[in-house]
Amino acid sequence: METAPEVATPFVTSRFEGWRLHEFEEIGSTNTRAGSLPAWSAIRADIQTGGRGRTVDRKWVSDRGGLWLSAVLPCPGARAKWEILPVAAGWAIIGALREAGMPDLRLRWPNDIMLGHRKLAGLLVERYRNDTAVVGVGLNVSNHPEFEDPALEGKTACLVDLMPEPCTVESTTRLVLRALRRMHGLLLDDGFRSISDDLNHAWGQPRRVEVTLTGRAHHFEGLFQGIDQQGRLRLATPREGSRTYDASQVALLRELE
Ligand code: BTN
Numbered sequence: 001m002e003t004a005p006e007v008a009t010p011f012v013t014s015r016f017e018g019w020r021l022h023e024f025e026e027i028g029s030t031n032t033r034a035g036s037l038p039a040w041s042a043i044r045a046d047i048q049t050g051g052r053g054r055t056v057d058r059k060w061v062s063d064r065g066g067l068w069l070s071a072v073l074p075c076p077g078a079r080a081k082w083e084i085l086p087v088a089a090g091w092a093i094i095g096a097l098r099e100a101g102m103p104d105l106r107l108r109w110p111n112d113i114m115l116g117h118r119k120l121a122g123l124l125v126e127r128y129r130n131d132t133a134v135v136g137v138g139l140n141v142s143n144h145p146e147f148e149d150p151a152l153e154g155k156t157a158c159l160v161d162l163m164p165e166p167c168t169v170e171s172t173t174r175l176v177l178r179a180l181r182r183m184h185g186l187l188l189d190d191g192f193r194s195i196s197d198d199l200n201h202a203w204g205q206p207r208r209v210e211v212t213l214t215g216r217a218h219h220f221e222g223l224f225q226g227i228d229q230q231g232r233l234r235l236a237t238p239r240e241g242s243r244t245y246d247a248s249q250v251a252l253l254r255e256l257e
Helices: 030-034 085-100 168-190 192-203
Strands: 012-016 019-027 041-048 068-076 105-108 113-117 116-131 134-137 207-213 220-225 232-239 241-245 250-255
Touching: 012 030, 012 041, 019 030, 019 116, 019 168, 030 041, 030 068, 030 085, 041 168, 068 168, 085 113, 085 116, 085 134, 085 192, 105 192, 168 192, 192 220, 192 232
Parallel strands: 019 041
Antiparallel strands: 012 019, 041 068, 068 134, 105 113, 113 116, 116 134, 207 220, 207 250, 220 232, 232 241
16 A cells, blocks of 8 residues: 655654554644654644545544544564454544443444444545555544534534543543554454354344445345454354355445345
C-alpha cells in the first residue's frame, strides 16, 4: 500500500506507556500519516479532512471533539498470525470501555463498536508495511457527526453521553492506546483462541444479516455464525452453505434483527 504525503506539522509529541504520540490540529487521515512510522508510534488529530472508512467510497466524518487516532503495532512473523487484528482491536477497546463502566456496548463484525443500533466507533486496520499494522480508531467522544452529515442522525452514539465518569479526547486516547498494547501482548502469546472463543460466546445465537460483498452491487441474506480462528466472518446461506469471508471481502454487513 502506498503512503500519500501528509504535510501537517505535529503540535505536540509526547510519550505514554511505551507509545510515542504525535498530535495534530488538522490532518488528512491519521492512518495515512501513521503508515510510514515505526511500531509503537501513534497519530491523533483534532480534525481529519480526509478521514477514511472501511470501504473505499466511505468518507469518515471527523469533526472536532471526536477521537481520530492511528496506532502502529509491530507484526512479527507470519502475516496470517495477524489476520485477527481487526477483530481483536475492536474486542480490546470494547473490553476497556466496559472496564471503565460501559456494560452495554457490543461488537458488530468485524469491529464496529455499537450501543444497540447506534455506532460509537469504527476501526480501519491497514498494512502499509510487512512488519507493522496501523490500527485506525474513530470514536465519537463529544462531537456531533450528524451536524456534518444529517444522514447520521439517530445512527451514532457519543461517549460523553454514556460514561459514568467525565471523559475527554485525551483520557480516551490513553484508554485506547493501553487497550491496544495489552491486546498485542495477548496475540503475541497466541491468545487469539481466547479472543475468538470470547467473541463467539458474546455473539450468542446466529443472527440474520444482509451482506454486500466488496465490488458487488447486490446484497444477499445469510446467518451470521460468528468468527473462525483468523477472525473471518462465518456466514451460512441456503445456496452456498457455510462460508468464511475476511474483512476486506465484505463492504457492508447489516443486521436484520
Ligand atoms: C469504519 O467504520 O468504516 C471505519 C472508520 C475508521 C475511521 C478512523 S478515524 C482514524 C483513522 N483515520 C482514518 O482515516 N480512518 C480511521
